[in-house]
Amino acid sequence: MSAYLLTAPAKINLYLEILGDRPDGFHELVMVMQTIDLCDRIEVRQNRSGEINLYCQHPEVPLTENNIAYRAAQLMMGQFADIYGEIAGGVDITIEKNIPVAAGLAGGSTDGAAVLVGLNLLWDLGLTQPELQELAAALGSDVPFCIGGGTAIATGRGEILDPITDLDGIPIVLAKYRNIAVSTPWAYQTYREQFGNGYIRDAAGWQTRMKQLHSGGLIQAIQKQDRQAIAKELYNDLEKVVLPAFPKVQQLRDCFANHGAIGTMMSGSGPSVFAICESRDQAEALKHQVAQELNDADLELWVTQIASPGIQAEIR
Numbered sequence: 001m002s003a004y005l006l007t008a009p010a011k012i013n014l015y016l017e018i019l020g021d022r023p024d025g026f027h028e029l030v031m032v033m034q035t036i037d038l039c040d041r042i043e044v045r046q047n048r049s050g051e052i053n054l055y056c057q058h059p060e061v062p063l064t065e066n067n068i069a070y071r072a073a074q075l076m077m078g079q080f081a082d083i084y085g086e087i088a089g090g091v092d093i094t095i096e097k098n099i100p101v102a103a104g105l106a107g108g109s110t111d112g113a114a115v116l117v118g119l120n121l122l123w124d125l126g127l128t129q130p131e132l133q134e135l136a137a138a139l140g141s142d143v144p145f146c147i148g149g150g151t152a153i154a155t156g157r158g159e160i161l162d163p164i165t166d167l168d169g170i171p172i173v174l175a176k177y178r179n180i181a182v183s184t185p186w187a188y189q190t191y192r193e194q195f196g197n198g199y200i201r202d203a204a205g206w207q208t209r210m211k212q213l214h215s216g217g218l219i220q221a222i223q224k225q226d227r228q229a230i231a232k233e234l235y236n237d238l239e240k241v242v243l244p245a246f247p248k249v250q251q252l253r254d255c256f257a258n259h260g261a262i263g264t265m266m267s268g269s270g271p272s273v274f275a276i277c278e279s280r281d282q283a284e285a286l287k288h289q290v291a292q293e294l295n296d297a298d299l300e301l302w303v304t305q306i307a308s309p310g311i312q313a314e315i316r
Contacts, residue, residue: 003045003316004121006114009035009149009307010105011142012172012267012274015218016236018191019206020199026141026157027188028200030210032218033142033158034167035149037307038174040111041096042069043316044118048089052077058097068112068139069093075135076119083123091119100300102181104268105174106142110311113146117311133161149310151222155210165223166308167230171283173261175252175290176272179298182242187269190241231263231276242270249273252294259289280305 015032022028047053052073054063065071073091093115099107116136120127127135129148136143141158153162200206213219221229243250249271256264260282261275277283283303291301 003043004118004313005316006042006118007312008040008042008110008114010038010099010107010110011035013236014234016238018237019209020201028206029158030213031154031158033145033154034151034306035310036304038099038302038304040099042111042114043094044115044122045092046122047092051090053092056095056097060101061097068108069095069115071139072112072115075138080125100176103176103272104270105272106146109140109142110146112139113143114311117313121313147310150308167222167306168308170227170306171277171280172304173275173283173287174272174302174304176300177248177298178300180246180271182270184269187238187242191238194241227276228262234263234265236265238269239266242266246271255290255293259286261286
């Protein structure tokens with residue numbers, strides 16, 4: 001086949017705890033990650049130019065090595081140079097960007113994951129999901145999760161995945177201010193500066209904390225598909241530094257809570273905020289109420305839902 005169309009979903013964090021520093025300079029994390037039904041669409045097509053050509057309709061998406069999708073193609077070409085040279089020549093990557101940019105929703109990571117999956121199919125490499133996830137870890141901490149999606153506990157810097165019972169169909173409202181961007185390195189560095197004295201310093205402590213999460217309230221609520229209990233167990237350490245620095249994000253979170261969301265939290269390093277709802281009708285009403293109260297032209301809102309699939313592919 002000469003082209004594949006891939007659906008690349010965004011993710012939210014239902015839980016994000018920073019345990020300590022790692023020798024590689026990253027943080028030791030324990031998270032619960034979840035795909036949602038807000039997706040980019042990526043076409044991966046063979047060309048004979050010998051080059052990577054990246055296209056996107058969104059003006060803020062880089063079309064060079066600064067884009068994880070571009071680096072994913074470089075990685076595959078480097079890893080499988082013999083096959084790439086024989087059958088591909090080059091690749092055209094077209095991204096239909098629906099996930100907001102710089103939003104804490106893994107929009108760039110999921111596009112990179114889609115390119116890995118697409119080139120695996122395009123070149124008939126036969127790589128398994130674990131093999132693709134191993135390659136994905138070189139591109140970014142969220143990329144391995146984005147390949148398989150679903151509901152998973154993520155540890156290490158986020159690349160070690162333990163899939164758990166998939167959630168599906170829970171309505172959420174997602175919101176982001178277009179004019180607010182939060183630097184992920186800034187968020188983690190600021191957290192280190194303010195809370196680093198409480199970091200766990202030994203491997204035994206990390207293992208104990210991760211075992212506590214596995215047996216804790218959030219995982220039990222997920223296993224029971226109990227959205228009220230899930231909403232009560234939402235947690236994100238990065239809110240401690242991002243919300244004070246970005247009061248409009250705090251205001252957005254408070255607005256969701258005041259209008260009846262059963263749970264609300266910032267995703268990842270932000271600035272996106274999501275709200276869990278009981279029904280689609282409640283989600284639509286909540287979206288309208290928040291938009292009306294805040295009345296800000298820079299505020300974008302979406303009604304979507306928790307969904308289980310990761311990257312999905314179809315032949316073009």
